[in-house]
Amino acid sequence: MFARGIKRKCFDGEEDIEGTLAGFKSVPSYNLQRQSLLDMSLVKLQLCHMLVEPNLCRSVLIANTVRQIQEEMTQDGTWQVINAQNTGQASLDRLVSSDILCRSTKEQGEGKLVPSYSSFSKDFEDIQSQDIISDLSTVASVQAPRNPQSNVWEMENPQENRGNFQKSLDQIFETLENKNPNSVEDLFSDVDNSYYDLDTVLTGMMSNTKMGHCDVLESFSSQTTTNSNSNCKSDINELDHIVEILVES
C-alpha cells in the first residue's frame, strides 16, 4: 500500500477535490478537504525546520501550495476573523488552530483579536467545543465594541491575515536561508511545539493566557502593534534575541 505518512487522513476517492474548483465549492466537504490540505502542508513545512537540511524544492512547492490555498480562501471569504455573534451556528464548526495563531498573538499588542484564519475542522468539533466557543464568544464580544463597523473589520482581516500568514512563510524561508551557528536554536524557537498540543493551541488564542514564549514576547515588546511588515520583523528578531537570553539564563 502507500508508504506510511502522517496519521491525518486524506479524502481520496470519495470526493474528488481535483475537479473544477468552481464546481465543487458548494460541496461542504471541499472546504474540509482544503483545510485538511492546508493543515497538512503547514505540518510538512514545520517538519522541514526540524530536518537537518530541508529539501528546498519540496519546501518551495509546499509553500506555494499553502499560498494558493490561502489566496483561494481569501477570495472565498472563508478567511475571516472569528465572530461568534455573526456566524451563529457556523461557529460551532469554527475553531482557530495552528501555530500561525501563536505568531499572530505576538502582534496583538493591545490585545486586538487577530487570528490568522478560521478552520472548519471537523476533527475538533467534538473535543472541548463548548468551552472554547464560550471563550471565543467572550473574547469576540470584548473586541466587537472596539470596532463598530464589523464589515470593515472583516474586510480588513484578510489583509492582516495574509500579512500574518505571509510572515510565517517568510520566517520559514528566512530560517532556511540563514543557517548560522545559532540557527539550530532559532529553528526550534520558531517552531511552536504547542501546535501539536491541542489544548495549548486552543487556549492560546485568548490574549490573556500564558503561552510560553508568545506571552513573553508580548510583555517584553514595548512597540505598539502596527501592520507594517518591517516592524513585525524587527519585533521577531528582537524577540528571538530575548528568548535566547531567557533560555540561557
Place this chain on the structure above:
Amino acid sequence: MSQKPVGGPPGEEEVDWCLYQLNGTTEFEVSEADIISTVEFNHTGELLATGDKGGRVVIFQREPESKNEPHSQGEYNVYSTFQSHEPEFDYLKSLEIEEKINKIKWLPQQNAAHSLLSTNDKTIKLWKVTERDKRPEGYNLKDEEGKLKDLSTVTSLQVPVLKPMDLMVEVSPRRIFANGHTYHINSISVNSDCETYMSADDLRINLWHLAITDRSFNIVDIKPANMEDLTEVITASEFHPNHCNLFVYSSSKGSLRLCDMRASALCDKHSKLFEEPEDPSNRSFFSEIISSVSDVKFSHSGRFMLTRDYLTVKVWDLNMETKPIETYQVHDYLRSKLCSLYENDCIFDKFECAWNGSDSVIMTGAYNNFFRMFDRNTKRDVTLEASRESSKPRAILKPRRVCVGGKRRKDDISVDSLDFTKKILHTAWHPAENIIAIAATNNLYIFQDKVNSEMH
C-alpha cells in the same frame, strides 16, 4: 493500449526484453547505504557506473565477445569499486552533508584512461580510472620484494623489463571542485567541448573548467533578493550534445529555459522558454507540484528534449516553445490519488528519463518496480517490471498492466496494490544497443534485447 514489447528500431522487429544480469543483495539485507542513487553508461557503452547513498561508485565493464565462452559475452562485470564521497559536517551551518552520489557523468575518452565526474550535494570530483597490466622486473638495486640488494651480489647491470601481471584497476581523484554551491547540487553536465562542465543546484548554475578547481563562473542565478519571494527552483540542467554554447535548465514550475552562453556572461535571460499552458479542466492544488520537471535530457540528435514530470514524459522540439510535440502518460491512474501521495511525500519523487540510441524510444521508471517504454514511431507503450520474482534469466519479460477498476484481467495489478516504496527513479539506456540498466532500490538490473544476446 498495445501490450506488445517495444524498443526496436523503426521498421524492424519488436524487442523482447529479458533479464541479462542482476547485481545486488537480497531483499532482506538492504541497508540504506546500498541504495543506488544514479546509473550512467559511458559514451561507448563499454562501462556502466552506479553511485549509491553510501558515497560509493561501482564501475562495471562489458566483457568483450569471445568465441570460447559464448555465454559470458557482453556481461557487465565489476571493474572497480571505490569510495567517492564521505559524509561531511558543515560547521558553519551546523548541518550534515550527505555522501550520497547524486550524479555521475563520464568524460569522453581521450586516451587509455577513463574519467568520470561524481557529485554529492556540495562537491564534485573528477576521477581517473586506469589499468595496470604490466610491471617492471629486474631492478639492479632492489630484489623481487623491493628490498635493497646486497651490493656485493650485483655482478652485472641489467635493464628492467616489463612483464605482464594480473590486471589492476586504479582509480584516483584528479580534481576536487569544492565550495562552489550553497544549495544542493542536482545536476552536472559535461560540455561537448570536453573542457568545461556545469553544475546546477536549486538556485544557481556554475560553469567550471575541468582543469581548474579554485574558480567557477556563475552562469545562472535565480535566487531572489529576498528569500521570502522564492517560488521557483532549478530542478535539472544539461548541455546541448552538439552546441557547446547551449544548455537547458528546468524548473519546479514546469518550465524549460534554453540559454545561450554567447548572449551574456550571466544567462538569466533565456533564449527560449518552453512552457505548456495549464489545462484548466485538470487544475487542482497539486497542479504545480505535478508539473515540476524532475529530469531533462537532450536527444542524441540534439533536436529534441525529453522531460519528466510526476505523471507524464514529454518530448519537446527545440524549435517550438509553446507546447511539447508529444506527451505520454506514465501512470495517469495516480491522478485521483494525488492527495495521498502528497501526504506520504511520494508526490515529490524525482523520476529520471532516458532516450534510446536512435531517439525512437523513451523510457522512464514508476512505482511497484515498474518501468515504462514509449515507442515514438509506433505510439505503442509497455510496462515492465524489475523484480526477482518476475525475472528469470534469459526469460522474456512479460508486460504488466495496472487496472483501474472495470474489467480485471489475470495478472493485472490494481492501483491500490501498488507498492509505493518500490520506485524506479534511475534508469539508463546503452548509447547504441538495446541494453538498459534499471536501479531498483539496492539492485541493479541489466536487461537486454533477446535477439541481441542470442546473436553474440
